[in-house]
Amino acid sequence: MAVVAVVGGGAGAWAHVDHQERERAEQAALVRVDDAVGSRDADVALWGASDATVGRAVTATTRAEAGAALAALAEQARATLAASEGKVADDATRQALAAVLAEADAAAATPGPSAATARRVAATLGAAHATVAQAQVEWQQAQDAAAARAARPTTPSGGGTGSSGGTATGTPPSCRTTYDGPPFYTSPATDGGDGSNGKLPPSALTAVSWDVDPRGTPYYLRNDAAAALERLNGAFRARFGHDLDLDLTYRDYATQVAMREALGTIAAVPGTSSHGTGLAMDVPELPCEYGWGTPQRDWLVANGPSYGWVVPSWARQNGSNPEYWHFEYRG
Known part of the structure; x- marks a missing residue:
């Protein structure tokens, strides 16, 4: 019986250690997934808008940092949204930015949004922001080209x-x-x-x-x-x-x-x-x-x-x- 008790105790200890190892492995896996998502989102955002504010948002590691960076990015997007009214060929791009901006405002209003949430929203907002900014540039180029064509006396x-x-x-x-x-x-x-x-x-x-x-x-x-x-x-x-x-x-x-x-x-x-x-x-x-x-x-x-x-x-x-x-x- 003593032997059995010893073996049984050893098995229990082993099971406890194994359980802890599995928990650590699962936690490490979650960290790797979160890091991968953060890296992917950072790439998307930085491709869409090479902006320091986007960079801070997608690399934020604390709730406070995440909230502040996301709020700053939202203000930049809001300014672009206002400035681009009537100055893009397809207003659907502005509507998409407005929708993402509403989501960003909601996330920023939440006391201390998680860093993962901030990364996700910032990546989407950064890409939508960049799309509108580029559409505004293209619209202005088209207007300039049309004016130049109209000024050509031979055409x-x-x-x-x-x-x-x-x-x-x-x-x-x-x-x-x-x-x-x-x-x-x-x-x-x-x-x-x-x-x-x-x-x-x-x-x-x-x-x-x-x-x-x-x-x-x-x-x-x-x-x-x-x-x-x-x-x-x-x-x-x-x-x-x-x-x-x-x-x-x-x-x-x-x-x-x-x-x-x-x-x-x-x-x-x-x-x-x-x-x-x-x-x-x-x-x-x-x-x-x-x-x-x-x-x-x-x-x-x-x-x-x-x-x-x-x-x-x-x-x-x-x-x-x-x-x-x-x-x-x-x-």
Whole structure:
């Protein structure tokens, strides 16, 4: 019995030690997970906004530090939200920031939010803040570009399907737009889009940096096509002294349907337009600027392929449906 008691006591002690070891291991695992989450959130926040306040928020180790850093970051975001009103192309970015800001305010109002909560909210708030700040910069760049274009005396106002279709005062008849249909405009990304033709989600598209359409909508293209067009535009600007003029880029499914109804077989069957893939652009239908044999079009035809932008065979002057204004990205 004594032996049994000794063995039983040893087993109990061993079980107690084992239990403590498991608890320590579990605690260490939780610390590692928390550190990993904090590191991930810190990266996201610092990528989104290289701001010292964000850095303090995502590296805070005490409740007091976390609350103070999060409150400071919220004030910066609030200032950006106010300053960007009416100065972004898509107000949904500001709405997203406002929603995250409300969450941050609620967390900061809690007496001593946990450091983990502060890290999570700060990462989200920092990214949303940076998105709005960048959208505001892009909006201002587009406004500046539009003003510069309007000031160019050699560029008639009006254009093709993406403009009002009007003619510029004093423009010779031969130089007026060749488009005489109802106005159509470029499309924003399709929220909730499934990636099919005319239904591309925001993650698939990028706005060009230098222009917006007459309604203020950015000219979106598929991410790789937009990057290539940015490079092409740089070379075009170096050659001609101004940015490439745009008329239409991405065209959502609803716009394709409307154009088919208005223009008949001239427009593509809805769901088949190359514009619906984010891989096509139209320059203005201004024959004296981009028409057959003009220096600007000839340069685009000759140099566009180096950047992946080509004229499809059907759109060439001897093609089945000549369109001097149409270009497509083939990579």
